[in-house]
Amino acid sequence: MRRRRHCALCTYPCAHARKTQGACAALCAGALLGNICRRLWRGPGDMAAAAAAAALARLAAAFLLLAAQVACEYGMVHVVSETGGPRGRDYCVLYNPQWAHLPHDLSKASLLQVRDWTSSVLCSPADLPPKGFSNQIPLVARGNCTFYEKVRLAQGSGARGLLIVSKEALVPPGGNKTQYEEIGIPVALLSYRDMLDIFQTFGQAVRAALHAPKEPMLDYNMVIIFLMAVGTVALGGYWAGSRDVRKRYMKHKRDDGPEKQEDEAVDVTPVMICVFVVMCCSMLVLLYFFYDQLVYVIIGIFCLASSTGLYSCLSPLVQRLPFCKCRVPDNSLPYFHKRPQVRTLLLALLCAAVSVVWGIFRNEDQWAWILQDALGIAFCLYTLKTIRLPTFKACTLLLMVLFIYDVFFVFITPFLTKSGNSIMVEVATGPSDSATHEKLPMVLKVPRLNASPLALCDRPFSLLGFGDILVPGLLVAYCHRFDIQVQSSRVYFVACTIAYGIGLLVTFMALALMQRGQPALLYLVPCTLITSCALALWRRELGVFWTGSGFAVNTSLL
DSSP states (O other): OOOOOBBSSSSSOOOOOOOOOTTTHHHHHHHHHHHHHHHHHHHHTTTHHTTHHHHHHHHHHSSSOOOOOOOOEEEEEEEEEETSOOOOOEEEEEEEEETTTOOSSGSOOOEEEEETTOOOOOOOOGOOOOTTTTEEEEEEOOOOOHHHHHHHHHHHHTTEEEEEESSOOOOOOOOHHHHHHHHOOEEEEEEHHHHHHHHHHHOOEEEEEEOOOOOOOTTTTTHHHHHHHHHHHHHHHHHHHHHHHHHHHHHHHSSSSOOOOTOOOOOHHHHHHHHHHHHHHHHHHHEEEEEEHHHHHHHHHHHHHHHHHHHHHHHHHHHTTTSSSOOOOOOOOGGGGGOOOOHHHHHHHHHHHHHHHHHSSSTTTTHHHHHHHHHHHHHHHHHHHHHHSSSSSHHHHHHHHHHHHHHHHIIIIGGGGGSSSOOOHHHHHHHHTSSSOOOOOOOOEEOSSSSOOGGGGGOOOOEETTHHHHHHHHHHHHHHHHHHTTTTTTTHHHHHHHHHHHHHHHHHHHHHHSOOOOOHHHHHHHHHOOOOOHHHHHHHOOOHHHHTTTOOGGGGGG
């Protein structure tokens, strides 16, 4: 069974995206969140916190989806003609195994007569044929009532399955726990285009068998995801530590007062962590209730933040170029009055253009994922460089509260919602009644590499949420800074990075053994925290490691 575009690590899937709309509300939302944060931390000596408040607000969006598992899966309907003629053909369907499971092998599936009843939406007993659907699979039109009402009527009239024909994008045929227990026949969605092809190819007298070819849970693309994740964490942690200690060293050498505030990193306090988690919870709940409106806000925030991150990553490389150092002429325009270099302006335009191109073509599965991965990695590197946890105590607090946040919204909220689904799942997949069918972009995505009979359904991807990179990555960055403080040859940095990689491998193993989605933080948080703490205890530096004190300038590591 193929889980619909599921994440290789935290295995939350995404819904189809067929429509493209604007995201103009993102600018206002980002500014609003930034202003709120600035007011919370405004005061003497808090210029760094105020400067990064908007970035912290954007960061909250990256942690919204840390783990989720969806029930909808792709399956196949094998169609043959009752009168001979063309060879049988497979068509893609989207079904929900919580209604009823489909056999993996076609040989074990019953070949049943298909009844074209698409002139009806099957929402009331009056829509049933006089003799019912005994041992048939009816085709009915989508709309006017819930999936449950349709399948309940079909099952009551003797149907062995139900195919709902949709002219719109296919969505999971959802219900609640009580409804799932009542229904014992499979229900699946078939596209209107495929229905027309079936009758044009095979005529009106056809038989069909529903099945779901079994596929391995693991794919070769997990190697790529693993390398991207570990590489981003390692590079971001190394860059953050080296940049931080270099700034401290330059400040130590200067006699003229404080360092420049430009591109200042921010020490995150426990109060900021608490406010940050409240923001995450609030945004997730708001998305749950207003998904169709706010999904474009998140897409807009991603475009803004990722283009900024890409500029931040490429700027040091551009500054090293030996040519094109000319500056703009003297002027009185905002920002331009500082006469920036022309090459930095060109770089800014390039980064903005990449982000805009992705925003316009984000649903082009053939190539848009490459831009999304590049922008996502740049965003993660920029965040790891900008957001600084000053102590291991702050690291522990952040990782633990996000761990609890993850567990609560995945495992506890199903008991609080009417549908029985977790809020995390609903937001990750998009509501089944969503009019936009958009997906949240806060993931790295790689196409699956294994050949698959379900490839005709969709271009399948494996996804990794940004939260599973940034949460442990902030701890890795702290470990590197502490290595330089105590001159320990980066032993903490290396150990924590290896622990992160091991945590991902453990997640892979759990995914393969349990055959169901695993929340990655369930393994990443213990692996990284325990490893760092044990190493500090073994080196008898736990007190200093916990408080982050004892900075020593080590020029050899700069």
